[in-house]
Each structure stands twice: as C-alpha cells, then as structure tokens.
Amino acid sequence: MNKIVLLLSMLILSAASLFIGVSDVGITDIFHLSGEQKEILLISRLPRLLSIVAAGAGLSIAGLIMQQLSRNKFVSPTTAGTMDFAKLGILIALLVFSRSGPFLKMAVAFLFALLGTYLFMKIVDNIKFKDPVFIPLVGLMLGNIVSSISTFFAYRYDLIQNISSWLIGDFSNVIKGRYELIFISVPLVMLAYLYANRFTIAGMGEDFSKNLGLNYKNVVRLGLVIVAFITSSVIITVGVIPFLGLIVPNIVSIYRGDHLQRSLPETALFGSVFLLACDILGRLIIYPYEIPIHLTVGVIGSGIFIYLLLRSRRNEAA
Amino acid sequence: MKRLKGKIWLLVFLAVLLIALFLFSGLSGNISYILPRRAMKIAAIILTGAAVAFSTVVFQTITQNRILTPSIMGLDDLYMLLNTAIIFLFGSTRLTMMDRNIQFLLNAGIMILFSVLMYHFLFKREQNIYFLLLIGFVVGTFFESFSSFMQVLIDPNEFQIVQDRMFASFNNLNIDVLYLASALFAAAALFSVRDLKYLDVMALGRDHAINLGVDFDVAARRFMVIVAVLTSISTALAGPVTFLGLLVANISYEYLKTYRHRELILGAILISIIALVGGQWIVERVFAFSTTLSVIINFIGGIYFIYLLLKENRSW
Numbered sequence: 025m026n027k028i029v030l031l032l033s034m035l036i037l038s039a040a041s042l043f044i045g046v047s048d049v050g051i052t053d054i055f056h057l058s059g060e061q062k063e064i065l066l067i068s069r070l071p072r073l074l075s076i077v078a079a080g081a082g083l084s085i086a087g088l089i090m091q092q093l094s095r096n097k098f099v100s101p102t103t104a105g106t107m108d109f110a111k112l113g114i115l116i117a118l119l120v121f122s123r124s125g126p127f128l129k130m131a132v133a134f135l136f137a138l139l140g141t142y143l144f145m146k147i148v149d150n151i152k153f154k155d156p157v158f159i160p161l162v163g164l165m166l167g168n169i170v171s172s173i174s175t176f177f178a179y180r181y182d183l184i185q186n187i188s189s190w191l192i193g194d195f196s197n198v199i200k201g202r203y204e205l206i207f208i209s210v211p212l213v214m215l216a217y218l219y220a221n222r223f224t225i226a227g228m229g230e231d232f233s234k235n236l237g238l239n240y241k242n243v244v245r246l247g248l249v250i251v252a253f254i255t256s257s258v259i260i261t262v263g264v265i266p267f268l269g270l271i272v273p274n275i276v277s278i279y280r281g282d283h284l285q286r287s288l289p290e291t292a293l294f295g296s297v298f299l300l301a302c303d304i305l306g307r308l309i310i311y312p313y314e315i316p317i318h319l320t321v322g323v324i325g326s327g328i329f330i331y332l333l334l335r336s337r338r339n340e341a342a
Numbered sequence: 343m344k345r346l347k348g349k350i351w352l353l354v355f356l357a358v359l360l361i362a363l364f365l366f367s368g369l370s371g372n373i374s375y376i377l378p379r380r381a382m383k384i385a386a387i388i389l390t391g392a393a394v395a396f397s398t399v400v401f402q403t404i405t406q407n408r409i410l411t412p413s414i415m416g417l418d419d420l421y422m423l424l425n426t427a428i429i430f431l432f433g434s435t436r437l438t439m440m441d442r443n444i445q446f447l448l449n450a451g452i453m454i455l456f457s458v459l460m461y462h463f464l465f466k467r468e469q470n471i472y473f474l475l476l477i478g479f480v481v482g483t484f485f486e487s488f489s490s491f492m493q494v495l496i497d498p499n500e501f502q503i504v505q506d507r508m509f510a511s512f513n514n515l516n517i518d519v520l521y522l523a524s525a526l527f528a529a530a531a532l533f534s535v536r537d538l539k540y541l542d543v544m545a546l547g548r549d550h551a552i553n554l555g556v557d558f559d560v561a562a563r564r565f566m567v568i569v570a571v572l573t574s575i576s577t578a579l580a581g582p583v584t585f586l587g588l589l590v591a592n593i594s595y596e597y598l599k600t601y602r603h604r605e606l607i608l609g610a611i612l613i614s615i616i617a618l619v620g621g622q623w624i625v626e627r628v629f630a631f632s633t634t635l636s637v638i639i640n641f642i643g644g645i646y647f648i649y650l651l652l653k654e655n656r657s658w
Binding site: 098131155157158160161162163165166168169172173175176179180200266272306312313315316318319320322323326329333334337 | 437439461468470473475477479481483485486487488490491494495584629633634637638640641644645647648652653
C-alpha cells in the first residue's frame with residue numbers, strides 16, 4: 025500500500041518538477057513542443073529531475089547502510105563527517121590539480137570520504153560506552169574540525185567562494201553535461217540491494233555475523249565504499265545536502281522495520297520523493313527566484329531530526 | 343590563596359602586555375586616526391571575550407558539567423536568527439533606518455525569555471549530558487539554516503553580501519553597539535557580583551545546594567538571564583564563536599584549581615582576553631588576514647571537545 029502511495033507521489037511530483045520554472049513549459053504543450061521548449065526540457069528540467077531522484081535515493085541508502093553497520097540510528101553522511109571529508113577532498117583537488125576535470129576531483133573526494141568514514145567507524149569501535157546519542161556527537165565534532173581545516177586553507181588560497189559553492193547544495197546549477205557523474209550512485213544503490221541481506225546480518229554485530237558465516241570485514245568495507253562513492257558523487261554534482269541520509273531511513277524504519285531488503289526500495293523511493301518535494305517547495309516560495317536545496321532540506325531536516333531525538337527519548341523513558 | 347592571587351596577576355600582566363602590543367606595535371603614519379580605531383576594536387574584542395568567558399563559567403556551574411556551553415547549546419545561533427527575523431519582518435530597506443541599538447535590545451529581550459524557558463524545559467528535566475549536547479547542536483543547526491533561509495528570502499541574488507553586512511565577525515566587528523554593550527555588561531556584572539558566592543554552593547550539586555539553603559531554581563533562573571544577556575553582547579559584537587567559551591572555561595579550571603567562582607570567572611575572562619587579543623594579533627600581522635580567528639578557535643576547540651568527550655567516556 026505504502027509503496028503505491030510513494031510511487032504515485034513520485035510520478036506526480038516528477039511531472040510537477042518538469043513543468044515548474046521561469047520559462048513557460050505547460051503540461052498541455054507536451055504534444056506540440058516548440059524547439060525552445062524541447063531544449064529547456066532536455067537541457068535543464070530533465071537533468072534536474074534525474075539528479076534529484078538519484079541524489080535523494082543515493083543519500084538515503086548511504087545513510088541506511090551507515091546506520092546498519094554502526095548499529096546507531098543517528099549516524100549518516102552528515103553526522104559522521106563523511107560530507108566534510110569529501111569537501112576537504114575537493115579542496116585538495118582544487119589546490120593540487122587546479123586544472124583537473126570533474127573525474128579527478130571526484131576521485132580525490134571519494135578517497136577522503138572513504139578515509140574519513142573509516143576513521144569514524146574506527147573511533148566508534150573504540151568507544152566502550154555506547155550511548156546512542158554519543159556517537160553522532162563525536163561524528164559532528166569530527167566534521168567540524170575537518171571543515172575548519174577546509175576553511176583555513178580556502179582562506180589562505182582565496183578559494184572561499186569556490187568552496188562555499190560546494191558547501192551549499194543547489195540544483196539550479198544542474199544542466200546537461202555537468203551532472204552525469206551523479207549516475208554513479210545508481211549501480212551502487214543496486215549493489216546495496218543485492219547485498220542487503222548481508223548488511224542486515226552485519227548489523228547484528230561482528231561475532232554474531234561471523235557465527236552465521238559472513239565475512240564481516242569485507243561486508244563493512246563494501247558498505248563504506250558504497251557510502252563514500254555516493255556521497256562524493258552527490259557533493260561533486262550538487263553540493264552538500266544535510267540530514268537527508270539521517271531522517272529518511274529513520275522515518276521508513278519506523279513503519280517498515282530493519283529488514284534491509286524490504287526497507288531498502290522504500291527508503292530509496294522515499295528519499296527521492298522527499299527531496300523532490302523540498303526542491304519544488306524551494307522553487308515556489310520566492311518564485312521566480314529559488315532557494316538552494318541545502319537550506320530547504322537543512323530547515324526541514326534538522327526540524328525532523330529534533331523530533332526524532334525527542335521521540336527516541338520518550339520511548340526510552342516509557 | 344596567595345598562589346591564586348599570583349596566578350591571576352600573571353594573567354593580568356599577560357593581558358595588558360598583549361593589549362599594548364596590539365595597540366602600539368607597528369604604529370606609524372596618522373597616529374591620531376589609527377590609535378582610536380585600534381582602541382575601539384580592542385575594546386570590542388575584550389568585551390566579547392569577557393562576555394563569553396563569564397557566561398560559560400556561570401552556565402557550566404548551573405548545568406553542572408564542563409562540556410555544555412551557551413554557544414554549543416545554540417544560543418548564539420538563536421541570536422543570529424532573531425536578528426535575521428527582525429530584518430525580514432521589517433524589511434531590509436528599513437534596516438539602515440532602524441537603530442542597531444534598539445535592535446540589539448530587542449534581541450536581548452527575546453534571548454532572556456528563551457533561555458529561561460530552555461532551563462525549565464531542558465535542564466531541569468533532562469540529566470543525560472550527551473542528549474542535551476546533541477539537541478543543542480541540532481537546534482543550533484536548525485536556527486542557522488533557518489536564518490540563512492530567511493536571508494535568501496530577503497535578497498535571493500545577493501544573500502551572501504547581505505549576510506556579510508548584517509552579521510559581525512572578528513574581521514568585521516560591530517562597533518555601533520559598543521557603548522550599549524559595555525553598559526549592559528557592566529550592569530550584568532554589578533547585578534551578579536553579590537550572587538557569585540551562591541555559585542560556589544551551587545557547584546556542589548542541586549541537592550547539596552538546597553540543603554545549604556540556596557533556592558537552586560530561583561538562583562539558576564536569575565543566572566540564566568545573565569547568561570542570555572552576555573551571549574547577546576558577544577554575538578552582537580563579534581558573531582558566534584562556538585568553542586571559545588569551552589576552551590577558556592576549562593583552561594581556567596585547570597590553571598586556577600579552585601572552587602571559588604569569583605576567581606574562576608576573573609581567570610576565565612583574562613584567559614579569554616589573552617586568547618582573543620593574541621589570536622587576533624597573530625591573524626592580522628602573521629597571517630595577514632588570510633584566515634579568521636574563529637576558524638583557528640574552532641579547530642583547537644573542536645579537538646579539545648573530542649578529547650573531553652572521550653575522556654569523560656573513559657571514566658564511565
């Protein structure tokens with residue numbers, strides 16, 4: 025039932041996303057598009073829609089995997105410093121290989137995201153006292169430190185403008201020819217689906233999963249690689265989108281539970297729908313201008329995060 | 343006691359030395375123009391440092407821990423949000439007409455209300471520090487995104503310019519409210535100076551304090567008002583500096599090793615002045631403005647924060 029509702033809203037919102045914008049392309053024009061309208065659809069509107077769907081699904085899945093592997097509901101690319109590490113990677117790429125194309129930048133960002141997430145997981149492993157809110161706190165702090173390093177170098181080398189464009193996720197820059205890297209996340213999401221059962225077992229702990237004959241270390245490594253790839257591809261094409269990977273898996277797991285193979289498609293779908301809705305909202309509020317997705321999701325996402333925190337607290341007390 | 347006095351005098355000496363260095367080093371050209379400008383700047387920096395240190399020590403004593411600080415709990419982000427909301431509601435054209443002093447007072451009033459509410463709904467009920475911290479962080483992020491959101495609404499094309507003009511930072515101190523801020527700081531200090539002895543008792547914990555005849559909640563509420571005013575002062579002058587309070591308060595505890603708040607607060611204020619004046623001097627003269635002081639403080643403070651978290655964690 026829920027899947028049908030989600031699919032329907034996905035279709036409606038996608039259509040809306042295609043036909044909202046400054047240049048007038050009405051839904052009734054669809055059968056007799058003028059040349060200009062066709063170009064707008066193909067160069068700007070369609071890429072935008074596709075990248076929103078890919079980013080929404082990708083980041084949500086990345087968050088889901090991280091939460092499963094760290095066994096903590098409050099871990100995500102935002103609250104583990106992955107985003108900040110990827111950003112630092114882009115900065116380093118800008119400094120060292122200033123003329124490089126997006127592929128090289130993405131490669132460096134990916135390496136940093138992977139290293140950073142790995143470091144975070146190592147810290148989490150070494151924390152004996154597992155208060156669920158303690159771990160995201162360490163992650164947020166780690167992210168803060170990394171991001172102050174980035175700001176420091178950005179100031180020194182006059183890249184502050186350049187780096188803040190990656191800081192603020194924004195779909196308005198997405199046009200044909202400049203966004204295709206985001207499709208890297210599509211095969212990764214599929215891979216995550218294939219390995220869903222293994223992630224579910226890995227989420228039960230190292231000893232337990234070894235007992236069931238799972239190569240725990242390899243599954244964790246695969247998970248981290250997927251997360252780092254998705255995060256860096258989103259940051260390269262769109263920029264930072266905060267909290268998405270945190271709240272979407274949580275909302276889905278409230279009604280769907282933690283069986284990954286079952287909750288994964290829905291998480292991906294819900295992530296896309298959520299991001300689409302936020303993007304449309306951001307485009308309508310101050311039409312014909314638009315609000316960067318970073319801010320729309322930042323406001324709504326942190327609001328929902330506060331709600332989730334208070335909710336988990338109430339459940340604990342009850 | 344004598345050693346304590348000695349330690350504080352050493353801090354005073356260092357602070358005066360650095361202030362003199364900042365004021366008079368490399369002085370040439372039109373001195374009658376440069377010197378007053380530097381003096382205003384240094385006054386704003388000193389006031390910011392003092393307000394942050396004062397409010398953090400008080401806040402940590404009434405919440406009974408060494409990690410929470412007003413800015414980590416999102417109070418200075420709230421100030422920024424209020425600031426933006428006022429400009430948003432009254433229109434940016436009237437921003438130039440509206441006196442910055444009135445705006446400052448209005449913000450401080452709402453801050454007081456919010457902090458007292460925060461004390462009642464959060465600190466009185468909730469004992470888990472980590473939960474409070476995370477809530478504080480996320481609420482801070484929420485306030486921050488919400489103010490940027492409104493800034494975009496005010497001017498979608500040039501919101502980053504609006505942002506720079508609207509908000510203070512260490513390279514862009516808000517000198518307009520300096521006199522009012524000094525007056526408020528003096529008032530807050532005078533108002534609380536005879537109450538400082540209660541903090542010594544409150545540091546023993548809520549039950550002991552009540553047992554010893556201190557009405558904990560009434561006193562805590564009164565101190566929250568002071569914290570709100572001081573946070574408004576520092577944020578209005580120099581914008582948010584998340585980890586400054588955490589650093590200077592903890593250095594003060596470690597260095598002075600006393601329970602007496604009169605000395606602890608004085609020490610923290612002096613350490614804060616030393617850190618800010620020294621830091622700003624380094625940023626201006628050594629890095630030649632190619633970084634900002636907040637970046638350095640946040641870097642050191644962040645590392646220290648993780649250290650504190652992990653240290654506390656081990657002792658469990």
